[in-house]
Ligand SMILES: CC(C)[C@H](C(=O)O)[C@@H](O)C(=O)O
């Protein structure tokens with residue numbers, strides 16, 4: 001091959017509408033996803049300027065951040081209510097398809113895109129939401145944008161973007177039994193830090209990445225933003241093609257086979273050069289638990305919480321001290337000795353059917369620890385319905401979990417699902433920032449399996465050594 005290219009370069013080149021040396025490129029956008037929080041001012045801008053949505057057919061909206069997960073019609077918070085009503089009015093007026101709160105397609109925007117087959121390899125995908133990187137799992141160039149950019153894309157179907165640098169995160173070897181995609185991405189961020197991706201689009205490669213399911217790949221790409229990256233993606237392969245086969249927005253028959261070949265040809269060419277490469281060995285990764293207030297503050301479940309003395313310099317020492325204080329930890333205690341009061345299984349990181357299935361395997365026949373309140377919030381209406389068909393809801397309910405309707409929920413506590421001040425939550429979401437799940441709430445990020453095990457035991461446990469038969 002003459003000029004081997006990364007998938008990032010290939011997608012970029014296909015979408016440049018206007019290029020001027022030394023300036024950002026104007027990129028064509030294939031799919032614009034919209035939710036209630038970051039769109040109101042954008043639509044208002046169109047109205048003021050008397051503009052239309054240029055391609056309503058390439059735009060898709062849903063309600064996810066604010067939606068109640070019990071009593072769908074009772075929206076107590078006025079801001080939430082207004083945002084949802086405004087989205088409905090805007091979509092009606094501008095002709096944008098909307099999966100509203102009662103629609104069977106409703107769900108977290110990053111769960112329904114792939115589910116409906118709207119997310120496809122090679123597409124440029126944007127949304128006024130940082131975790132748009134999730135869609136990169138399909139070999140799409142997908143990134144979050146701000147509200148003024150949402151308006152620009154609505155009006156023009158294009159966006160100004162500086163060409164990003166490329167970073168290859170190569171994951172060698174195989175993940176061990178009981179070690180998940182969530183543990184992999186936490187370990188990556190733990191090793192390289194929350195800023196290592198700044199200015200880059202990451203491509204995840206290597207044996208462990210190839211072996212991941214599409215759900216696992218979405219979990220990894222979802223958290224690219226927590227590494228500071230613009231986006232994260234994985235070159236498409238047969239796993240990608242099979243996930244998309246038969247989905248609503250992909251063609252069928254011969255047209256699909258042809259498209260599948262085009263998709264696979266997008267994969268990074270042998271010998272393509274990245275601006276930067278980092279490597280990690282999958283075999284060394286254990287199930288992870290975050291102990292602090294950013295996703296990089298994570299340790300293997302067998303480890304002890306760091307102390308300020310572990311800081312490599314004054315800044316780090318200070319960061320550890322502050323995080324320990326917020327989290328109500330001493331430092332030096334085994335993370336497995338830390339007890340929790342809440343468990344949240346949900347969010348665009350880990351609320352897909354595969355996540356719920358795996359968590360339910362741990363929960364089956366067990367009881368939620370009496371000191372724990374545990375909730376499961378499926379990522380979409382469709383995930384919920386499928387889980388119910390499989391009896392997964394029953395497993396959770398019999399164990400004492402609450403089984404909710406789809407939405408972002410306790411991931412960021414914009415609805416009623418809040419962790420009270422000073423209380424601790426094992427959460428399958430992607431952010432453990434101060435106040436993320438409620439003022440003063442303490443979040444520990446884990447995989448769905450680890451969250452399920454913590455719900456049963458009341459503290460963190462290594463799922464690999466979990467003896468579910470002997471409750472402790
Ligand atoms: C509300 C939205 C803008 C925000 C984001 O961009 O990520 C939210 O989804 C989050 O996860 O914090």
Ligand code: SF4
Nearest residue numbers: 131347348408411412
């Ligand atoms: S589930 Fe959480 S991370 Fe994902 S879009 Fe909603 S609020 Fe953001």
